[in-house]
Amino acid sequence: MARMTFPSFVLIATTLLFLDQSAVGQDAVANPSPSTRPASQPAESASMQYEVINVQRGVYVSTIGVDPKLKAGWRPVKVGDLLIAGEQIRTGMRARVKLVARPATPPTVLMLESGTLMSIDELAKIGGTHKSRIGLRYGAVRAGVAEGQVRSDMEITCPVATLSKKGTDIFRIEYNLNGRFNMSLSERGRGLLQAIQLEMNAKGDLLRTRSRFMTPGQFVTQRMLQAIDNVQFDREINVNDIFGLGDQEQVIALLNDRGLGFLFPQGTNLSNFTDTSTTANQTGIIDDGGDGTGGILTIPQGQMMRTLRGGDFGIGQGLIPGIFGSGAMQRQILQARGRCQMRNHPACKQQSRPRR
Amino acid sequence: MNGLRALICVFGIALGILSVGCSGPRKFVPDVHPDELSDDGFYAYLTEIPLVTVDEAYRAMLILADGEDRSEDFVDRQRKLETRGIAKSAWDLQQDHVVDTGSVAYMVCRICQIDGGVNMRLFGSLGLGDRRYALRELIYREMLEEAVDFEYMTGANLFALLRKADAHMAEKGLYESNVDLSDETDRDEAGELIVPPSVGQAPVEGA
Numbered sequence: 001m002a003r004m005t006f007p008s009f010v011l012i013a014t015t016l017l018f019l020d021q022s023a024v025g026q027d028a029v030a031n032p033s034p035s036t037r038p039a040s041q042p043a044e045s046a047s048m049q050y051e052v053i054n055v056q057r058g059v060y061v062s063t064i065g066v067d068p069k070l071k072a073g074w075r076p077v078k079v080g081d082l083l084i085a086g087e088q089i090r091t092g093m094r095a096r097v098k099l100v101a102r103p104a105t106p107p108t109v110l111m112l113e114s115g116t117l118m119s120i121d122e123l124a125k126i127g128g129t130h131k132s133r134i135g136l137r138y139g140a141v142r143a144g145v146a147e148g149q150v151r152s153d154m155e156i157t158c159p160v161a162t163l164s165k166k167g168t169d170i171f172r173i174e175y176n177l178n179g180r181f182n183m184s185l186s187e188r189g190r191g192l193l194q195a196i197q198l199e200m201n202a203k204g205d206l207l208r209t210r211s212r213f214m215t216p217g218q219f220v221t222q223r224m225l226q227a228i229d230n231v232q233f234d235r236e237i238n239v240n241d242i243f244g245l246g247d248q249e250q251v252i253a254l255l256n257d258r259g260l261g262f263l264f265p266q267g268t269n270l271s272n273f274t275d276t277s278t279t280a281n282q283t284g285i286i287d288d289g290g291d292g293t294g295g296i297l298t299i300p301q302g303q304m305m306r307t308l309r310g311g312d313f314g315i316g317q318g319l320i321p322g323i324f325g326s327g328a329m330q331r332q333i334l335q336a337r338g339r340c341q342m343r344n345h346p347a348c349k350q351q352s353r354p355r356r
Numbered sequence: 357m358n359g360l361r362a363l364i365c366v367f368g369i370a371l372g373i374l375s376v377g378c379s380g381p382r383k384f385v386p387d388v389h390p391d392e393l394s395d396d397g398f399y400a401y402l403t404e405i406p407l408v409t410v411d412e413a414y415r416a417m418l419i420l421a422d423g424e425d426r427s428e429d430f431v432d433r434q435r436k437l438e439t440r441g442i443a444k445s446a447w448d449l450q451q452d453h454v455v456d457t458g459s460v461a462y463m464v465c466r467i468c469q470i471d472g473g474v475n476m477r478l479f480g481s482l483g484l485g486d487r488r489y490a491l492r493e494l495i496y497r498e499m500l501e502e503a504v505d506f507e508y509m510t511g512a513n514l515f516a517l518l519r520k521a522d523a524h525m526a527e528k529g530l531y532e533s534n535v536d537l538s539d540e541t542d543r544d545e546a547g548e549l550i551v552p553p554s555v556g557q558a559p560v561e562g563a
Contacts, residue, residue, distance in 0.1 A: 053552045056535040057423070058396050068400035069393055080555055092396035093522055094423045096535035100552055107551035111537035114526075115399060115519040138403055139519065142537045146549045169549045170537060176516035177403060180501075188539040188547060 048123045048130065050083040050099040050110065057095040059112075064088045064119050068137075088119040091139065106130055106148040113140040113174075121157075129153050136175050144169030147191075160222065162196040184219035195220040381452045382407050395419050402518070405511035413455040413463075413509065417442060420518055421467045423531065442466045446483070458487030458505025460514065464521050465490040469530065470497070499524070 059077040066073035068090050077097060083089065091097060091112050101108035101123075108130070112118055116139025123132050129151045134141070136158040145152045146169055156163045158175035163183050165171060168191030174182045183195045193214040199207045212220045219230060384406050390398055398415065402408070408416075414433040418425040421442065427433040430451045437443035442463050449459065464470075471477060476489035487505050494500040499520040501513065526533040536542075542550050 051554060053555055054535045056533060060396065069388060069397040069404075071394055071397065090396065090400070092399050093419050093518065094526070094531060094533070095396075096533065098535050098537065098552070100554075102554065104551055107549060109537060109542065109549065109551055111535065113519070114522045115515065117400065138515070144537065144542065144549045146551070170539060170542065176519065177512035178501075178516070180516075186539045188543060190547075 047084070048125055048132070049102050050120065050123070051102045052077055052079050052081045052083070052097060053100050053109075054096075054098040055079055056097070058092040059095050059097040060090045060092075061087050062090075064121075068117055083120060085120050085123040088117065091116045101130070101132075105150045106152045107144075107146040108132075108152065108154070109144045109169075111142045113142070115139050116141065125150070133157070136173060138175055138177055140172060140174035142170060142172045144171070160198055162198065164194040164196060165191065168193050180222050182219060182221050183214065185214045185216050187217045189216040195224070197222070197224050380454065381450075382409050382454050390415070395424050399515070399518070402511045402515040407454045408460075408509045408511055408514050409451070410449040410453055410455045411451045413460055413514065414443070416514060416518060417460075417463045417467060420464070420521055420525075437463070440466075444483075454508045456487075456505065457500070457503050457507045457509050457513075458491050460509050460517070461491035461494045461500065461505070462487045464499075464517060465493060468521050468524050469528070470494075470524075497524075 055077055060074040061077050061081070061083060062074045064086055066088070068074075068088075074090065077083075077089070082102070083099065089097065089112060091114050093114055095114050097112050099110040099112075101110075103125075117137040118139065118141060119135040119137070121133040121135050125131070130153065132152075132154045134154070134156045136156055138158075141156060143154070143156070143165075145154055145165060152165075154165055156173050158173065158181055160175070160179050161181050161183070163171070163173045168185065168189065170186045170189055171193050172182075172184050172186070183193060185191075185193045194211055195214065196209050196211045198209055201207055210224050212224055212226070214220055221230070386401070386405055388401070390401055390412055393401055398412075399419070402412070402416065405412075411430045411433070414430065414437055415425050415427070417437060418427060418433060421440075425433070427436060434443065438445050443449075443459070444462075447459060449455065465472065465476075470490075470493060472480065472489055472493040475485070476493055480486035480489045491500065491503065491505045494517070495502060500517055503513075525531055544550055
């Protein structure tokens, strides 16, 4: 038997090894195992699209990556067009577009406001879940997703934050560059909204995330304050029916809404509105159960009403006659402020109904 | 007398400086000239520039006011804005200089028909602090961030301002807007979200 040389041995071994791997590959193609299945192919997937329902003025679509400043690569959007993943939409001044997911399970509606650049990064139905990933470069997007038989997994990401919804409609996300964003859920909205703020260092590495949940009527900005802390920045506009309000109610509206409380002798001191009248026909705002007349508000028996002394800048009215006040009113003020400790004070010498 | 003369000279110099202003040409050179861009492209262009020139601000104001800008050059834009009372010739703004926040705020208030409060109506109508009060009015309305009227306008701030001004105009009915998604228009009586049916091919509306 001829002796096998080393190179021959290597050649034969390599050939045998190659044949063996080929057999494995063919077997893998015929019967793919989980380890050999391509990673990009999900178990069950179906394509989804956004159908253009309504268009207002200049709305354009292109593939992701096309420069939004240039005309090349952009085509105008018209009603009935279908938008797929990998495309971006741009709206100009006074332009808006309304999109609906097709198939409409779950029912999903999107609206892009003017001055918006949005990309559809992912849009597919995977394993019974409608998955959508949307990128918001700038502008504002409103959306509503009604949970149905198919679960919806939607995230809208802007450069500094991500919005994640939990069976929610109608919500809004706005990003106006400079790191400022606003996410909100409408007053009659449903579900829960989660805002996730991304904090990154100068290199772009993610340092940490902060999240806030929002219920209907709440909003979150880049400050990531709790909803109750945002309320102080949310202006409240009172609309009072001046013909339906009573006298005392109109005065309260005047004090609280118009800032005219400084004209009254006691500033914002509400002591004159307590139900301290001795006449049965007069009714104050606060009903302390004294003389049987009713008021709008009721304070428990034995509880003192705290008067606000800051409304008149803390200088007190003293003996200065009030602009709209009267002697009886002054006595109430002084008694409320404990001035009747000054026994020689002329106002304290007159009798008045003791306060509870 | 020499002291008085010196004091008068100092005041004169100060007034001269104040009347001329502190603005100057923008040093940043964009990679594409804004005149080569369409109105939509110009809108996106604003998001990429650090500072805004007077010419660019004028074009933005015309787009905000009319939805488009068909002017030929800066002189044409200036004439249109000054004729309509949106800008003032007394400001003496130069084409390639950086625009200040106060001037932009005043123009936006004029376009959006925001009259402001007492100070803006009383003193602003006389030209005393008109840009200052216009800026404060927009800050109050949360259309602009806290700033001073002589601060330079950045592209990002102008873009955000245009978006909010456009939304304000739509709410006010200054132009017709029929695309909306809100509780009032997209919910049925039971409060459920209304999903529009498929429309197929239909003519574009308002293009």
